[in-house]
Amino acid sequence: MFPVDLKSDTVTRPSREMRQAMFDAEVGDDVYGEDPTVNRLEETAARMTGKEAALFLTSGTMGNLVSVLTHCGRGDGAVLGSNSHIYFFEGGGLSALGGIVPLTADDSSGVIHPEEVERNCRPENVHFAPAKLLCVENTHNLCGGLAVSPGQMKDSTDMARKHGLSVHMDGARVFNAAAAWNCPVTEFTSLVDTVQFCLSKGLGAPVGSMLCGPADFIAKARHWRKKVGGGLRQSGIIAAAGLYALENNVGRLAEDHRNAALLASMLSEGGLEVERNPKPTNMVYFHVPEKAAKDLHVRCEARGVLFNAASGGRIRIVTHIDVSREQATAAGKIILEEVLSS
Ligand SMILES: Cc1ncc(COP(=O)(O)O)c(C=O)c1O
Structure with missing residues (x-):
């Protein structure tokens, strides 16, 4: 039963079957385009997202x-949310390595509203960095794991198109968004030029992300991947885990959402302030008084329930393939007991 690790959906460990698929993987040198398993993974990801081509990379970042x-x-300029993972958590890579200017937009609701897109598309003028790209995030991590609706996404992407911008989606958890809205993932991916999604989060693979988009774009992206040191050799060993994840683990994501909903209602019924969002997925954010927040994660860890330290009294817990309903229930009870006894 314990430990129950709710730090993130990145903590999953490959199952026996996934490890077997890795063991059995046919491999070759992927920098030469000769790894059959990587090629199969890239074809599968492109097909699933409705794009012409895909590229296997080591991480979402x-x-x-x-x-x-x-x-x-x-x-x-790239228009992106000030709470977006790209802006907030990726080391400023776009500026450090690309000299690209982040044009930050308000995404405090999880969505960059069309007016915010428009505000950043200033007229041609030598003083302004010209906006070329809109980045959207779905599900939105910092905004509660919110699954933004295809309709809301379309409002923003339509505005971007109106101003001649391309659109990239950080869809690290876009399959969770599709599970939450009970729709094909292509409802989201068809709205954007390119999408990045992670194999190593809710889908349960140990390593890897896919970038999907038009064939000519992916051909150029392949150069950039090499330049940043991401050209791998016999990477079919890890691509096999990703393929296994796409073939077996997409259909079960709603189970993680049900377990997160269970935790949210346990904590809220126990008197904690739980953040609500219109379309939750596998994350629960809740708030605890300062006194309880200080070492809550340490006391819970001692009882086998793991999550990160509170930030300003705000705590995130995340469900995933390695957390069963029984474990979620047990974890919820322990968290409540520890908050109430502090
Ligand atoms: C929304 C989002 N995008 C991108 C990433 C980056 O993924 P990685 O940790 O594989 O670099 C994460 C990681 O948590 C994320 O939550």
């Missing part, structure tokens, strides 16, 4: 970076 570097040149 690399997928977003390579995409933004491919979309924009030095001095170009």
Whole structure:
């Protein structure tokens, strides 16, 4: 039963069957395009997202970076949310490596509203970094794991098109968004030029992300991947885990959402302030008084329930393939007991 690790959906460990698929993987040198398993993974990801081509990368951060570097040149502007993962948590890579200017937009609701897109598309003028790209995030991590609706996404992407911008989606968890809205993932991916999604989060693979888009874009992105050191050799070993994840683990994501909903209602019924969002997925954010927040994660860890330290009294817990309903229930009870006894 314990430990129950709710730090993130990145903590999953490959199952026996996934490890077997890795063991059995046919491999070759992927920098030469000769790894049959990587090629199969890229074809599968492109087909599933309705794009012409796809590229296998080591991480979501690399997928977003390579995409933004491919979309924009030095001095170009990328419109992105001030709470977005690309802006907040990826080390400023787009500026450090690409000289790209982040044009930050309000995404405090999880969505960059069309007026915010428009505000950043200033007229041609030598003083302004020209906006070339809109980046959207779905599900939105910092905004509660919110699954933004296809309709809301379309409002923003339509405005971007009106101003001649391309659109990239940080869809690290876009399959969670599709599960939450009970729709094909292509409802989201068809709205954007390029999408990055992670294999190593809710889908349960140990490593890897996919960047999907038009064939000519992916050909250029392949150059950028090499330049940032992401050209791998016999990477079919890890691509096999990603393929296994796409073939077996997409259909079960709603189970993680049900477990997160269970935790949310346990904590809220126990008197904690739980953040609500219109379309939750596998994350629960809740708030605890300062006194309880200080070492809550340490006390819970001692009882086998793991999550990160509170930030300003705000705590995130995340469900995933390695957390069963029984474990979620047990974890919820322990968290409540520890908050109430502090
Ligand atoms: C929304 C989002 N995008 C991108 C990433 C980056 O993924 P990685 O940790 O594989 O670099 C994360 C990681 O948590 C994320 O939550």
